[in-house]
Amino acid sequence: MGFSHISVLLDEVIENLDIKPDGIYVDGTLGGAGHAYEVCKRLEKGRFVGIDQDEEAIKASTERLAEFGGKVNIVRSNYSDIRKVLSDLGIEKVDGILLDLGVSSYQLDTPERGFSYREDSPLDMRMDQRNLITARDIVNDYSEYDLYRIIRDYSEEKFAKNIAKHIVKQRSIKSIETTFELNEIIKAAIPMKVRAGKGHPSKRTFQAIRIELNRELEVLSNTLNDMIDLLDDNGRLCVITFHSLEDRIVKNIFRDNENPCICPKTFPVCTCGRVSKGKVVTKKPILPTEEEMEYNSRSKSAKLRVFEKIC
Numbered sequence: 360m361g362f363s364h365i366s367v368l369l370d371e372v373i374e375n376l377d378i379k380p381d382g383i384y385v386d387g388t389l390g391g392a393g394h395a396y397e398v399c400k401r402l403e404k405g406r407f408v409g410i411d412q413d414e415e416a417i418k419a420s421t422e423r424l425a426e427f428g429g430k431v432n433i434v435r436s437n438y439s440d441i442r443k444v445l446s447d448l449g450i451e452k453v454d455g456i457l458l459d460l461g462v463s464s465y466q467l468d469t470p471e472r473g474f475s476y477r478e479d480s481p482l483d484m485r486m487d488q489r490n491l492i493t494a495r496d497i498v499n500d501y502s503e504y505d506l507y508r509i510i511r512d513y514s515e516e517k518f519a520k521n522i523a524k525h526i527v528k529q530r531s532i533k534s535i536e537t538t539f540e541l542n543e544i545i546k547a548a549i550p551m552k553v554r555a556g557k558g559h560p561s562k563r564t565f566q567a568i569r570i571e572l573n574r575e576l577e578v579l580s581n582t583l584n585d586m587i588d589l590l591d592d593n594g595r596l597c598v599i600t601f602h603s604l605e606d607r608i609v610k611n612i613f614r615d616n617e618n619p620c621i622c623p624k625t626f627p628v629c630t631c632g633r634v635s636k637g638k639v640v641t642k643k644p645i646l647p648t649e650e651e652m653e654y655n656s657r658s659k660s661a662k663l664r665v666f667e668k669i670c
Contacts, residue, residue, distance in 0.1 A: 365464065366393030367658045368599055371645050372457060373397050375597050375665045381405050382454030385445070387438030387586075390463045392420035398457075399427045408453075409433045410444055412487035415465060437487065439578045442585050452591035459599045460579070462486075462569070464657065474569065476561035479539040484569045494568050498535050503527045513570040513604065514563035522548040522564055538565075566602065576604055583612045587636055590668035595640070601660050606644065613639045613666045640665035 366372075372394055376384065380403035386395045389409035399407050407430055409420055417435045424431045434444050438458065445453065466474050466486070473483030473494060484494035501509070506523035510516050525548040526535065535541055538561075545561045546554065554560045570576055586596050600606040619633035644662035652659050 365655045365657070366397075367459065367461060367655065367661045368645065368647055368651070368663050369394060369397060371663055372459075372597050372599070373401075375640065375645070375663070376455040376457065376595055377593075378402070379405065379454055383450060383452075384408070384455040384457070385410065385441065385453050386457045386459075387441060388457075388459045389420045389433065390416050390459065391465065392423040394457055394459060395420065396423060398455075399424060399430060402427075402430055405430065405454075406450075407431045408445065408448065408450070410436050410438050410441065412437045413463075413466070414488060416463070419465075437578065439582045441582065442589065445589065452594070453589055454591055454594045456586050456590065456594075456596045457599075458579075458586075458597070460575070460605055461599065461601045461657065461661070473538060474565075476538055476542055476559055476565050479537055481537055482535065482541060484565075484572050486573045490572075492572065494572055495534075495536060497568055497572055498526060498541060499530050509571045510564050510567045513567035513576070515603075516563040516567065518549045518553075524548070541565075570604075576608060579605060579608050580612070583609065584616070587616050587666060587668060590637075592668060592670040594668045596666045596668075597663060598665075599661055599663050601662075606662050606664070609664050610644075613664060616666065635669070637667050637669040640667050 376398065378384065378398060378401045380401065383406045384398050385408045387410045389395055389411035392409065395407065395409050409431065411417055411420065412435065414435065417433060421433050432448055436444055462474055466472050470478035470480040473480045482493060482495040482498055503523050506526055507520050510519035510522055516522065522545055525544050529535060529544050542561045545564050549560050590596060598609045600609055616636045617639050619635060620629045620631055621633065622629050622631045641664045644664050647658040647661050
């Protein structure tokens with residue numbers, strides 16, 4: 360199966376990146392290069408850097424962006440290493456950075472990747488298949504408390520404690536190897552009356568395991584400040600999130616970079632010395648249109664937030 364992914368909020372991203380023909384732009388989650396292609400089309404003397412940790416994404420994006428030749432550098436890495444990636448390319452500042460934090464359609468629809476609760480496959484969920492640890496290791500090796508903690512914290516699942524308990528009980532009989540085996544355990548842990556009409560019962564737990572395995576929230580929290588520092592004057596950082604935990608991190612870090620002062624409100628003037636790095640362009644997140652949600656159901660939970668650097 361080829362790498363495919365319908366780019367979410369494509370027009371809105373391109374508009375908010377405010378692309379300069381001679382600018383330098385980075386996509387930290389390159390995927391199938393849908394957003395990237397539209398950025399590259401608008402560059403004349405500019406430069407584009409694409410980063411992704413997924414081997415299939417690197418292959419697909421390299422092919423898709425080949426027509427742009429030397430303007431494009433594609434690097435297999437995690438966007439947490441953006442500072443090193445740019446330094447290795449001799450780049451100090453950039454005019455725009457994009458993160459699209461969604462799992463790609465390719466990853467969801469390729470059964471052997473183990474991301475989807477709708478396909479029976481080995482428990483994998485690695486975004487970077489060079490990693491040695493898989494979702495199977497988390498499900499079978501984490502303590503009951505740690506399973507409860509990640510399911511509760513990363514998915515806000517009300518039945519997190521019961522799901523963790525059921526996982527530990529089942530794995531004491533036989534190790535849990537596949538997505539469908541985990542599905543059955545989760546279903547047994549959630550009362551039938553609660554499951555009725557609430558969507559797939561495994562959705563939240565699979566999300567939590569994936570986030571833990573790929574350190575998604577940790578990487579996001581630890582990298583956004585670096586990205587803002589890498590922006591040139593009037594450069595923009597655009598981040599698309601797909602669940603409330605990601606969105607909260609982005610919202611708070613953007614706000615703190617706009618208003619970093621930690622002085623008590625009773626102080627007549629600021630004495631902490633913290634200086635604003637720019638402004639939040641999107642006081643409220645940009646959401647997909649009704650039309651987009653109709654033709655791309657996976658866009659329904661997307662939110663775009665934008666920060667502009669002001670030096």
